Amino acid sequence: MTVRMYAMTCGWITLPRGMFLAGDEGELTVPVPVYLIEHDKGRVVYDSGLSLAVQKDAVGYLGKRGSVFKVAYKPGEEVAARLAECQADAGKVDTLVLSHLHWDHAGGTAQIPNASIVVQGAEWDYAASLDDPFARGYKPDEFDCGHDVRRVDGEHDLFGDGSVVCLPTPGHTPGHQSLRVRLPGGEVVLAGDACYLCKTLDTFQAPVNSWDKDIQLASLRKLRAMRDAGARVFYGHDPEFWATIPHGPAPVA
Ligand SMILES: [Zn+2]
Known part of the structure; x- marks a missing residue:
């Protein structure tokens, strides 16, 4: 059973460095990563990137957030x-x-019209509970747009063979999940926003915008233990790490 994975860049965001590394100054320009995973039994995408609405009118889309993000x-x-x-x-x-x-x-979800969405139930419920979702980073129209939604709670093995497994890593948000993928070259963990940067996992220097800092720290420790045991962690938004891996049609080995 061979699993292939491709890393894709769906835009870049410039933001204050201190959002990712509390206390730091200056700016950071980071990739928006999306991954394609091909398994004999199906094609999986991890995250859908940015909405087309951002291409058309970033200023209108971002509103107040335009003063923070470019x-x-x-x-x-x-x-x-x-x-x-x-x-x-x-x-x-x-x-x-x-x-x-x-x-x-989750902004590009409408572009993947026939997929079933796999999401932690806690994440879906939290997003649905907010009076002003975009104040917390959510645009419900972009992910709640008619897909079959498979809510999961905890670890979830997509193909039943251990090759592609959702791992709950809450803290950044209530229902954040990472994805463990067994590639021919070894185990990879797509951290998502559980760990923005390599430095976060080296130093545990926390970001400033977590939903729950202590819970995120516990998730970081879990990711760190996996890295210490030999897994390759793919950080959520690390431009230096991103420059070291193949993109587009060249698969990650
Ligand atoms: Zn992010």
């Missing part, structure tokens, strides 16, 4: 186009695993 995101960088570069039809993706439901992770 987005660089051109036509051809959206998830459907990136999948096409990898010879994958977005309409034929079976499963969309969402790490969480923030705008830079």
